[in-house]
Amino acid sequence: MKTLVFCDFDGTISRRDVGYNLYHHFSGGRNDLLLPDWKAGRMSSRECLTREAEMVTAKTEEIMAFLDQFTIDPGFPEFESLCRRNGVEPIVVSDGLDFYIRHILSRNNLGHLHVLSNIGHLDGAGIRIEFPRTNRECRRCGNCKGEIIEEFRERAGEPVTTVFVGDGYSDVCATRAADLLFAKKDLARYCLEHGIAFTKFDTFFDVSRALIDLGHWRA
Numbered sequence: 001m002k003t004l005v006f007c008d009f010d011g012t013i014s015r016r017d018v019g020y021n022l023y024h025h026f027s028g029g030r031n032d033l034l035l036p037d038w039k040a041g042r043m044s045s046r047e048c049l050t051r052e053a054e055m056v057t058a059k060t061e062e063i064m065a066f067l068d069q070f071t072i073d074p075g076f077p078e079f080e081s082l083c084r085r086n087g088v089e090p091i092v093v094s095d096g097l098d099f100y101i102r103h104i105l106s107r108n109n110l111g112h113l114h115v116l117s118n119i120g121h122l123d124g125a126g127i128r129i130e131f132p133r134t135n136r137e138c139r140r141c142g143n144c145k146g147e148i149i150e151e152f153r154e155r156a157g158e159p160v161t162t163v164f165v166g167d168g169y170s171d172v173c174a175t176r177a178a179d180l181l182f183a184k185k186d187l188a189r190y191c192l193e194h195g196i197a198f199t200k201f202d203t204f205f206d207v208s209r210a211l212i213d214l215g216h217w218r219a
């Protein structure tokens with residue numbers, strides 16, 4: 001059966017959460033006041049992201065220079081090659097912003113990856129966010145990963161196994177759409193609390209090993 005692979009970016013492909021740290025740094029920590037309402041589902045991601053972005057007043061060069069400190073999971077390049085060897089192109093699904101995802105991926109020779117995310121416009125004074133995707137039903141996410149996975153499944157035109165790898169609250173909708181779920185940090189806690197089956201992972205080395213061991217892929 002064909003496999004489709006979806007990976008979160010912030011805190012999953014990138015070791016640290018780039019979006020959070022970006023808003024935190026350039027808002028002087030004021031963004032933290034919004035997060036309890038967002039984590040509890042009382043504030044939508046769109047409202048939270050829009051308000052966080054409004055708190056950023058920084059030049060484009062400052063924002064881009066801030067990105068230099070972020071590294072990716074050491075097992076991700078190997079995982080990406082493993083996917084390719086097995087005829088699968090992993091898709092990056094993110095409720096973060098395109099400019100930092102593409103910048104960090106390109107720096108790691110992964111600029112060819114397909115990215116579905118929100119758009120952040122750097123206008124010289126800060127960040128303005130655009131949400132290119134219209135969610136069908138979800139009112140929680142900016143860019144609903146659960147809906148994206150279901151859309152890919154429908155479009156495949158044949159039975160597929162969907163794999164999702166993530167770490168946080170922006171991945172909650174994906175937990176219901178993925179056949180095989182790899183989770184860590186807040187997402188692993190969420191799955192435990194809600195009785196959702198998942199495989200715990202630390203790095204993408206674990207994900208690669210698990211997919212080979214489960215017999216999905218050849219090494």
Ligand SMILES: [Mg+2]
Pocket residue numbers: 008009010011012166167168170
């Ligand atoms: Mg994340």
Ligand SMILES: [Zn+2]
Pocket residue numbers: 138139140141143144145146147173
């Ligand atoms: Zn959603």
